[in-house]
Amino acid sequence: MGTKNWAFQSASSSLAQTAATAAPRVVVIGAGMAGLVAARLLHDSGFAVTVIESRNRLGGRTWTDDSLGAPIDLGGSWIHRADHNPLTAWCKQLGIELAITSDEARYWFEGKLVMERNAVWRRAWRGRLLADLALAGAVCYQRLLRRVGRRVNLSLADVIEPVLHSRWLPALDRRVLASIVSTSEGVQGAPAAYIDIEDWFPSEAHGVNAMPCGGYRQLIDDVATGLSIRLATPVQTLAYGEEGVRAVTPQETLRADFAVVTAPLGVLQAGKLRFDPPLPPHKEAAMQRIGYGGQGVLGKIIMRFPRRFWPADKQWLISLPPSPDQRGVFTSWISLETIVGAPVLMAFTNGRAAAHFDRNASDDEVCAAAMGVLERMFPGQAVPPERFVFTRWLTDPWALGSYSYPAVGSTPDDRVAYAEPVAGRVFFAGEATQTVDFGTVHAALRSGETAARRLFRAHTGYEPVWQPPWV
Ligand SMILES: Cc1cc2nc3c(=O)[nH]c(=O)nc-3n(C[C@H](O)[C@H](O)[C@H](O)COP(=O)(O)OP(=O)(O)OC[C@H]3O[C@@H](n4cnc5c(N)ncnc54)[C@H](O)[C@@H]3O)c2cc1C
Numbered sequence: 001m002g003t004k005n006w007a008f009q010s011a012s013s014s015l016a017q018t019a020a021t022a023a024p025r026v027v028v029i030g031a032g033m034a035g036l037v038a039a040r041l042l043h044d045s046g047f048a049v050t051v052i053e054s055r056n057r058l059g060g061r062t063w064t065d066d067s068l069g070a071p072i073d074l075g076g077s078w079i080h081r082a083d084h085n086p087l088t089a090w091c092k093q094l095g096i097e098l099a100i101t102s103d104e105a106r107y108w109f110e111g112k113l114v115m116e117r118n119a120v121w122r123r124a125w126r127g128r129l130l131a132d133l134a135l136a137g138a139v140c141y142q143r144l145l146r147r148v149g150r151r152v153n154l155s156l157a158d159v160i161e162p163v164l165h166s167r168w169l170p171a172l173d174r175r176v177l178a179s180i181v182s183t184s185e186g187v188q189g190a191p192a193a194y195i196d197i198e199d200w201f202p203s204e205a206h207g208v209n210a211m212p213c214g215g216y217r218q219l220i221d222d223v224a225t226g227l228s229i230r231l232a233t234p235v236q237t238l239a240y241g242e243e244g245v246r247a248v249t250p251q252e253t254l255r256a257d258f259a260v261v262t263a264p265l266g267v268l269q270a271g272k273l274r275f276d277p278p279l280p281p282h283k284e285a286a287m288q289r290i291g292y293g294g295q296g297v298l299g300k301i302i303m304r305f306p307r308r309f310w311p312a313d314k315q316w317l318i319s320l321p322p323s324p325d326q327r328g329v330f331t332s333w334i335s336l337e338t339i340v341g342a343p344v345l346m347a348f349t350n351g352r353a354a355a356h357f358d359r360n361a362s363d364d365e366v367c368a369a370a371m372g373v374l375e376r377m378f379p380g381q382a383v384p385p386e387r388f389v390f391t392r393w394l395t396d397p398w399a400l401g402s403y404s405y406p407a408v409g410s411t412p413d414d415r416v417a418y419a420e421p422v423a424g425r426v427f428f429a430g431e432a433t434q435t436v437d438f439g440t441v442h443a444a445l446r447s448g449e450t451a452a453r454r455l456f457r458a459h460t461g462y463e464p465v466w467q468p469p470w471v
Pocket residue numbers: 029030031032033034035052053054055058059060061062074075076077078079080233234235236262263264267272273298299300391393398399401402403429430431432438439440441442444
C-alpha cells in the first residue's frame with residue numbers, strides 16, 4: 001500500500017507532461033503530518049523534494065511511543081469527528097482498525113459519590129444554564145459593539161470566572177462548571193484567560209471520536225515512504241529571492257526553487273527559524289496574533305498499572321475538581337485497556353496547571369499529583385504505576401506548545417494571512433494555517449495538501465488531480 005503513487009498521472013498532475021526541464025527542487029521544513037503530506041504529493045508529481053527535520057524522528061506532534069509496552073500516542077491520538085474525517089478513509093485503506101471512544105463518562109466526588117455523566121449534568125442545571133446565558137450574552141455584546149466599529153476582546157475567563165466564583169452558585173454546579181471549562185481549556189490547549197469568547201468550545205470535540213489502533217505512526221510511515229528526509233537537521237535561516245531559496249542548517253546549506261515551511265507556529269513566533277528577508281510585516285503581525293504556546297499547552301500522563309482497579313464499563317472517568325482554581329490537574333482520565341490490551345490509563349492536565357507541570361515540576365512530582373487524584377477517586381484501591389510517561393510539549397524546543405488556539409484579539413483572517421505564500425517561493429503549511437479544525441491532525445493534513453496544490457499551480461499553471469488515500 002505504501003508504495004502506491006498518490007499523484008494521479010494525468011496531464012494536470014505530473015510534471016513530465018508540463019515541463020521538459022530538470023525537476024524543480026523543493027525543500028520541505030518539518031516532517032510532521034503537514035510537511036510529509038506536502039512532500040509526498042509533490043514528490044509523486046515529479047518534483048525533487050528534500051524534507052529537513054530538526055528532530056531525530058518523524059511525526060512531529062504525532063508521536064507513537066512504545067515505552068509502556070504498547071503503542072501509545074503522546075501527541076495527537078484521536079481522529080476527531082471520525083465519520084467526516086479524511087484520516088478515516090486513509091486508515092481504512094491501510095487496514096488500520098479504529099477504536100471509537102464513547103462520550104459517556106462517570107463522575108467521582110472524592111470517592112464517596114459516583115454518578116453517571118447525564119445525572120451529574122442534570123443536577124448541575126443552574127450552573128450550566130447561567131454559564132450558557134452569560135456566554136451567549138457576551139458573544140452578542142461583543143458582536144454588536146464590533147458592528148458599530150468598536151473593538152472589544154473578551155476572553156472566556158472574563159465571562160466565566162465571575163460565574164464560577166459567584167457566592168450563591170450551589171457547590172455541585174460550581175464544580176461541574178469548573179470541569180466543563182477545564183475540558184475547553186484542554187481541547188483548546190490554553191487557559192481560559194487567553195481563549196476568545198466566540199470560539200470557546202471547539203467543534204471538533206463533539207461527535208464521533210476514534211483512535212487509530214497501533215497509533216498515528218502507521219500513517220506517518222505510509223506518507224513518508226520513498227521520500228528523501230534529513231533528520232536531526234534544524235533549519236536556522238531560510239533565505240529567499242528571485243533566484244530561489246536557501247535553507248541554512250548547522251551542517252549544510254540546501255538550495256532549491258521553492259520551500260514549504262511547516263515548523264510549528266510557536267517555533268516561528270519565537271524567531272527560531274529566521275527569514276531573510278524578514279516576512280512582510282502584515283503577515284508577521286497576523287502570525288503573532290494567533291494563539292500558540294506561552295501559557296498554553298495540553299499535557300498528558302500515561303500510566304501502566306500492574307492491574308486494573310477502575311471499573312471496566314466506562315472509558316471516561318472524571319474527578320470533579322475540588323474548586324474552580326484546582327481545575328486542570330489530571331481530573332479527566334480515559335482507560336486505554338480495550339485499545340492497547342493492557343491496564344493503561346491516560347489523564348490530561350489543562351490550563352494554567354498544565355504550563356506549571358510542564359515547566360516547573362519533576363516527573364515524580366507530576367506522578368504524585370496524578371496519583372493524588374486517583375486516590376481521591378479510588379480510596380484504598382489505587383496502586384502505583386509500574387511505568388509512566390509525562391509529555392512536555394511546552395518546553396519541547398521543536399513544538400513550544402501543543403497546538404494553536406483562538407487567542408483573544410485574533411481572527412480567522414490571521415490564519416489566512418499566515419498561509420499566504422511569499423514571493424512565489426515560500427509556501428506555508430501546518431495545523432495553525434487552517435481556519436477550520438485547527439489544532440488537529442486532519443487540519444495539518446489539509447494544510448499540507450493545500451500548500452502542495454498552491455506550489456504545483458504556481459509552477460505549472462495547472463490544477464493538479466491527485467488521488468491520495470484519503471480521497
Ligand atoms: C498533547 C497533544 C494532543 C493532541 N491531541 C490531538 C488529537 O487527539 N487529535 C488531533 O487531531 N490532533 C491532536 N493534537 C494536534 C496534532 O497532533 C497537531 O495539530 C498536528 O500533529 C500538527 O502537525 P503539523 O505537521 O502541523 O506540525 P508538527 O507535527 O509539529 O510538524 C512540524 C515539524 O517541524 C519540525 N521543526 C520545527 N522547527 C524546525 C526547524 N527549524 N527546522 C526543521 N524542522 C523543524 C518539528 O520538529 C516537527 O517535526 C494533539 C497535539 C498534542 C501536542
